[in-house]
Amino acid sequence: MQALVIVAHGSHLNPDSAQPTYDHADTIRKTGAFDEVREGFWKEEPHFREVIRTVESDEVFVVPLFISEGYFTEQVIPRELRLEGWDPDLWESDGTDATEVTLEVGDAEKTVHYCGPVGTHDAMTDVIVKRAETVTDDPDVGPGFGLAVVGHGTERNENSAKAIEHHTERIREMDRFDEMRALYMDEEPEVDDVTDYFESEDVVVVPLFVADGFHTQEDIPEDMGLTDDYRTGWDVPGIVDGQRIWYAGAVGTEPLMADVILERAVDAGADVGDALEQVESWTSERPAAGD
Template identity: 80%
Template sequence: MQALVIVAHGSHLNPDSSAPTYDHADTIRDVDAFDEVRTGFWKEEPSIREVLRTVESDEVYVVPLFVSEGYFTEQVIPRELRLDGWNVSDWESDGLSASHVTLTADDVPEKRVHYCGPVGTHEAMTDVIVRRAESVTGDPNVGGGFGLAVVGHGTERNENSAKAIEYHADRIREKGRFDEVQALYMDEEPEVDDVTDFFESDDIVVVPLFIADGFHTQEDIPEDMGLTDDYRMGYDVPAAVDGHDIWYAGAVGTEGLMADVVLERAADAGADIGDTLEVVRERTRKTPQAGD
């Protein structure tokens, strides 16, 4: 038997924080890719510390629903899972290339735990960002005449924080689908506050590389970009700002296709998922109309 465990941050303050994790777990559960699908959280129940005890399977694939490699994926999650012999050097990563490492856990030594890199650095996340642009505009062919801003938190304390943003912006730029592609940040230059300064395109799609909608994506970014003076009053999609139409997509992690990235991570670590990748892609292929 094989199990999938999706681990995420969660929040004691924001009840919506865990919603994407549960949604993607349900999607994967529905396609019968694994005998068991479990979720675990740092700030909610069930906790990461206890989740392995709830699993019966002897092969367990743990996928972190995080954007970048860093403190949580390298320290908190391995510690809470009690991974025996964990060493971040086992990933042999440059901040983008963490794949997986197979270990045991002190609590459940009879199980093999395949600990995977975060979803945010997987190449499949590029497609989710593009899908997010399709969803917010209601156009499966969106690209020509549009600019695309991929937005991250950014921090000088962790250089890996910006790497995932730059990585996906570069990959999308190389495809040539959008007229302009720019990586922007909340806490470092270039800042999302000045989004219209970085684009000539009349239409700009803004996709935050965040797992869940919360304080930053629902309050800070819309106000910083000038979509609204008060997030509680809402804003238009698209919203007119400095002569541009801003199509603000909200957190990329809420896109249904994220389940594909979770499956990709587990498959890369050796999980037998059959044709479920194709099934998930088909189920999430329909592009909703803007405003739905």
């Protein structure tokens, strides 16, 4: 038997924070690829430290629904799961290429395949592009458009920016959008000045966040000038400094994220049959959460 455990941050304050995790888990559960699919959270129940003990399978694939490698993926999750012998160096990662480490959970008699975060997987690049297609309602969006990938950014975790830059560069290499830029909330170049960095009349802004919350639904729209008060909402597209800003909301709400979670498990050795094809088919026409 094999189980999939999706671990995410969750929130005591934002009841919608966990919704993408449950949505993607439900999608994967429907494929029948795993005998069990469970969700675990840091700030909600079921908690990281207990979730492994809720599965009967001896082989467990743990996929962190986080954007970057760092404090949570390297310290908190392995500690709370009680992964024996864990060391971040086992990933042999430079900050964007963590894959999988197989470890034991002695007190639960489980073999755990601990995967890198979804946010650094190459398949996330396709989800960002899909998010741009969703918000513009145009499967061919690109020519005539700029695309801004927005991250939190923080001096406390240099890997936070690495994930943003990684996907920005991959999309730039597609030569699909007229302009590409990585922007941040807490470091330069800042998303507040989005119109300073693009000449395109139309700019799609995609936040590389797992869930819609305080940052994506309050800070970023106000900082960009889409609205003076997030409580009154904003237009999509909105006009800022004469440019049309297509604000997409958190990338983690895009249904295709379920594909990235599966890709992580497959890379770690999970046998999922045709589940990837099923998810791609189901999510191709499904609206993102909140749309």
